[in-house]
Amino acid sequence: MRKPKKFDRNIIVIGAGAAGLVSAYISAAVKAKVTLIESGNMGGDCLNTGCVPSKALIKCARVAHSARTASNFGVGLPEPKIDFPGVMRHxxxxxxxxxxxxxxxxxxxxxxxxxxxxARLVDPWTVDITLNSGGERSLRGRAIILATGAEPTVPPFPGLDTVNYLTSETLWDRFAQLDTAPHRLVLLGGGAIGCELAQAFTRLGSRVTLIERDERLLPQEDHEVSKTVSLALESEGVRLLTGHEAVSFSGSEDRREGILNLRNAEGETQVTFDEVILALGRRARTKGFGLEKLDLLQDGKLPTDAFLRTRYPHILAAGDLAGPFQFTHMAAHQAWYAAVNGLFGDIKKFAVDYSLVPWAIFIDPEVASVGLSEHEAKQRNIAYEVTRYNLDDLDRAIVDGAARGFIKVLTVPGKDKILGVSIVSENAAELIAEFVFAMKQGLGLNKILSTIHIYPTMTEANKFVAGNWKRAHAPKRLLRWLEVFHRWRRG
Known part of the structure; x- marks a missing residue:
């Protein structure tokens, strides 16, 4: 396969999700000739089946919850009537x-x-396109960016074909047909998606059972975060079954009811459901793009180097396909590197910076993290100190009825350098931004402490956790000397 002497495009981008859109935009902004190819809806999973619809659903659920808890603020409201078709319309x-x-x-x-x-790669530079409108096209690109995204993981459970199971992609069309929220809903998988949907549908009237194979929800998070989330979900009526592994499914003849068989350390049990959602993670979408023909895959995955290049340096990948983080903001972050390295990599290339990757889980209270968690620090044998601040002491949280949760900061022993932050709080996804900025700019807790924060706001919690660190590291010998000095001055 010889490299062509001429190309139709400077860059061809396959996939119009977050990574593909940003890659194409950056390429066009620097005046490259770029083609973006997408077979489905523009915007990818995030817009159509992921971030946007799920957050819209969560907002509706929060409104219902606010109505139910309005009496806490001296406002008596009747039990909210859930117009489920109206929710899905929103x-x-x-x-x-x-x-x-x-x-x-x-x-x-x-x-x-x-x-x-x-789009399908037929050689390292040529992309054949079967047009949605009919017909074929073929383009040669000097560089190609693969941004094909990911899809829900669906393990081959025995009997799964006997039930109408749903995933984070298919639930929206199914639930748009319902007059009410599903009565008995099972969510299999206690990660971010499972926890978000469990709380939202409980607030919208479903009896939800959330099942996680690990002994705790959110097994990748700090242990204290997992515990706080579990208590919050259970307090709203979510039935939690941690340490339970799915064994098999069985469905009724009309498929209106299903049974999930589970196993844990104590034996086997069953859960009956009207609807079941598999929230067991997502896997890179690799089939149908000609990647096998070019021997780009290893064990079903697409390996890339630090510059997002595949075994062909001019073929790059970004977003969920590339990993290791399946976040929309990471896809956009990688897109810059993919575009720049694709266009200019033979002159100068840039390794992707993964040093600070924040993420959030949009339950109530929200969870947000960046950098090391205490669990990770222990696993990697990294020395650290912990400073925390509890939200039940924050004025704004108290008046807002949001006085639960905490901020936990890991620092280098004896120094204010931030190694990681975990927040459980209302608006945690917003609060974390100050710590991300501080870590990115090499600023420590002393700088946060010396910054004026508006009173009364939730962001004061960031300053107060920095103040807790400062008090714990006060110069005791100097303070004793100052005590003597002031006593001497009093005469």
Whole structure:
């Protein structure tokens, strides 16, 4: 396979999710000739089946919860009536209002050629496209960015084909047909998606059972975070079954009811459901793009180097396909490196910076993390100190009825350098930003402490945790000397 002497495009991007859209935008911004190919809806999973619809659903659920708890603030309201079709309408309308940001028209105006069709690599430089409108096209790209995303993991459970199981992608169409929230809902998987949906549907009227194979929810998070989340979910009526492994499924003849068989250390048990959602993680979408033909895959995965290059340096990957973090903001972050390395990598290339990757789980209270957790620090044998601040001491949290949760900061022993932060709090995803900025700029807790924070706000918690660190590291010998000095001055 010889490298062509001429190319149709400087860069071809396959996939119009977060990584593909940003890659195409950056390439066009530096005046490269770029083509973006997408067979499905523009915006990818995030817009159509992930971040946007799930957060719209969570908002509806929070409104219902606020109505139920209004009496805590001296406002008596009746039990909210859940108009489930109205909830799903809000979800659809949220997507529709955001769609123009990711539309063919917008990216065409930005200078990107957008082709709707199925792309397939036929050699390292050539992409064949089966057009949605019919017909074929073929383009040669000097560089190619693979941004094909990921799809829900569906293990081959015995009997799974006897029930109408759902995933984070398929639940939206199914639930748009319902008059009420599902009565008995099972969520298999206690990660971020499972926890978010469990709380949301409980607040919308479902009896939810959340099942996790590990002994705790959110097994990748700090232990204290997991415990706090479990207590919050249980307090709202979510039935938690941790340490339970799914064994098999069985469904009724009309598929209106199903049974999930579980196993734990004490034996076997069953859970009956009307709807079941598999929230067992996501795997890179690799099939159907010609990757096997070019021997780009290893054990079903697409390996890349620090510059996001595959075994062919001009073929790069970004987003969920590349990993290791499956976040929309990480996909956009990687997209810059993929575009720049694809266009200019033979002149100068840039290794992706993974040093600070924040993430959040949008339950109530929210969970947000960046850097090392205490669990990770112990596993990696990294020395650390812990400083914490409990939200039940924060004025704004008290008046807002949000006085639960905490901020936990890991620092280098004896120093204010931040190694990691875990927050469980209302608006934790917003609070974490100050710590991300401080860590990125090499600023420690002393700098946060010396920054004026508006009173009364939730962000004061960031300053107060820094104050706790300062008090724990006060110079005791100097303070004793000052005590003597002041006593002498009093005469």
């Amino acid at each position: 979800v659809r309308e949220s997507i529709q209002q955001i769609e123009p940001h990711d539309s063919v028209e917008r990216y065409s105006d930005l200078g990107v050629e957008v082709i709707k069709g199925y």
